[in-house]
Amino acid sequence: MPELPEVETVRRGLTPAMEGTRIERLELRRGNLRFPFPEKFEADVTGRTIIGLGRRAKYLLIDLDSGKTIISHLGMSGSFRIEEGAQQTVPGDFHHERSKDEKHDHAIFHLESSKGPRRVIYNDPRRFGFMDIAERSELQTNPFLFGLGPEPTGNELSAAYLAERFAGKAQPLKSALLDQKNIAGLGNIYVCEALWRSHILPTQAAKTLVTKSGKPKESLELLVSSIRDVIADAIKAGGSSLRDHIQTDGSLGYFQHSFSVYDREGDPCRTPGCGGTVSRIVQAGRSTFYCPVCQK
Numbered sequence: 001m002p003e004l005p006e007v008e009t010v011r012r013g014l015t016p017a018m019e020g021t022r023i024e025r026l027e028l029r030r031g032n033l034r035f036p037f038p039e040k041f042e043a044d045v046t047g048r049t050i051i052g053l054g055r056r057a058k059y060l061l062i063d064l065d066s067g068k069t070i071i072s073h074l075g076m077s078g079s080f081r082i083e084e085g086a087q088q089t090v091p092g093d094f095h096h097e098r099s100k101d102e103k104h105d106h107a108i109f110h111l112e113s114s115k116g117p118r119r120v121i122y123n124d125p126r127r128f129g130f131m132d133i134a135e136r137s138e139l140q141t142n143p144f145l146f147g148l149g150p151e152p153t154g155n156e157l158s159a160a161y162l163a164e165r166f167a168g169k170a171q172p173l174k175s176a177l178l179d180q181k182n183i184a185g186l187g188n189i190y191v192c193e194a195l196w197r198s199h200i201l202p203t204q205a206a207k208t209l210v211t212k213s214g215k216p217k218e219s220l221e222l223l224v225s226s227i228r229d230v231i232a233d234a235i236k237a238g239g240s241s242l243r244d245h246i247q248t249d250g251s252l253g254y255f256q257h258s259f260s261v262y263d264r265e266g267d268p269c270r271t272p273g274c275g276g277t278v279s280r281i282v283q284a285g286r287s288t289f290y291c292p293v294c295q296k
Helices: 004-018 041-045 136-141 158-168 171-178 188-197 219-237
Strands: 022-028 050-055 061-062 068-073 077-085 105-113 117-124 130-135 279-283 286-290
Touching: 004 050, 004 117, 004 219, 022 041, 022 050, 022 068, 022 279, 041 068, 041 130, 061 117, 068 136, 105 171, 105 279, 188 219, 188 286
Parallel strands: none
Antiparallel strands: 022 105, 050 061, 061 068, 068 130, 077 117, 105 117, 279 286
16 A cells, blocks of 8 residues: 555645635545545535645645544555546656546545636545544544654654664564554555665564663664655655555656665665575565565
């Protein structure tokens, strides 16, 4: 499914199309996606002005002037596209073709802007995405957002913070990094990449990165730096665009060509002078890609 950089790419693409517009009508073409749409969803958003778009972990947040926020998750195959007037345009060079079949258009925001009407359409063939609405003042206690850890690019994420979370934990490091209570929005792809960059074995216990006194080891400091860097690189590149993801203007990011270990089983390790070969193992039902030579 789309990871944090992909969702951030979508947010940045939707902002100029949605921010400041008035929702003339929300058209729901079915009663549910992964979950049923909220009761009175259409009535709650009709006539409201969109004052901003945000993101928390892998959730897209659409703030309304009523004090409420639409919470959207893309699931496995969800995407948004923008239509201006009667003409549908989906520009960009496609690497993986994305569904534009109207039978999968499940929610349509009919918007009025200073430049005229436009539509923002949510398309989701597999219907694993969802939309909810909540009071903005209550987002921290919302069931989808409650208990999430700090953002991987935020100032709250530090080696000292992770040392507190990892102390005494025999849990494999990769699993600990995927725990959304430890770090919000960090997914399988970028965990593999960050562990490779910091030369840390994904199977070792999380506690091994913490001293007996509870302080972060140098390896944990390097890991935090690697997490920040790999997420920043992916956002800059426009998201990895694996399988179903496209940017809102229809173009695809190509960061997947810069992956150093993810989905590169059997390829030479890219660490200078390493000489190792990328391997794949399965942890908690998910593929882990790493170099057994330079990740120790």
